[in-house]
Amino acid sequence: MNKPHDARQDARRLDLLRLADDAAALDGHWPLTDLPRLTSDAAPAGDGQVHWRVEGERRAVAGAAADPMLQLQARAAVRLTCQRCLQPVDEALVVARSFRFVADEAEAERLDEDVDDEDVLALPPRGRLDLLPLVEDELILAVPLVPRHETCPEPLPLPEDTLEAPAEEHPFAALAALKQPKP
Numbered sequence: 001m002n003k004p005h006d007a008r009q010d011a012r013r014l015d016l017l018r019l020a021d022d023a024a025a026l027d028g029h030w031p032l033t034d035l036p037r038l039t040s041d042a043a044p045a046g047d048g049q050v051h052w053r054v055e056g057e058r059r060a061v062a063g064a065a066a067d068p069m070l071q072l073q074a075r076a077a078v079r080l081t082c083q084r085c086l087q088p089v090d091e092a093l094v095v096a097r098s099f100r101f102v103a104d105e106a107e108a109e110r111l112d113e114d115v116d117d118e119d120v121l122a123l124p125p126r127g128r129l130d131l132l133p134l135v136e137d138e139l140i141l142a143v144p145l146v147p148r149h150e151t152c153p154e155p156l157p158l159p160e161d162t163l164e165a166p167a168e169e170h171p172f173a174a175l176a177a178l179k180q181p182k183p
């Protein structure tokens, strides 16, 4: 969908109501070092940035007001430790999430239980949202619990009991040596 791009907006105090009323989009990127809760456990990888995009809209649900909605997409890469070979592994974090903003916390809690595919949040004061902690929360949730290479770069050390005994000398090797012409 081609949404109007609202370049006037500041993502650190996003005007949710305006973004929703205009059905506008906004995108940008931040260095991952600005997300210390994420990078304390997961070092920045790739280009070291989180690339994000938000789209606003108002969507009515049956029997409820047309609440402001925010679609968030974000991607970043972090360096974790492979749980199979214990070497570093770069994992792509991909976020695609919908948020519905309602009048207050009580309504958010009530509605959040009913809705599976979106998060319901209370509208922040004056409808101004700091997007950065929201993006950081979602990236943290996207970190794999068991990071692993698809194919580990090093051969895995074999458990000791499967190690083969050194190959025995071939029985004819000594004979062959005897047959070598003497220099």
Ligand SMILES: [Zn+2]
Binding pocket: 082, 083, 084, 085, 086, 087, 089, 148, 149, 151, 152, 153
């Ligand atoms: Zn590995």
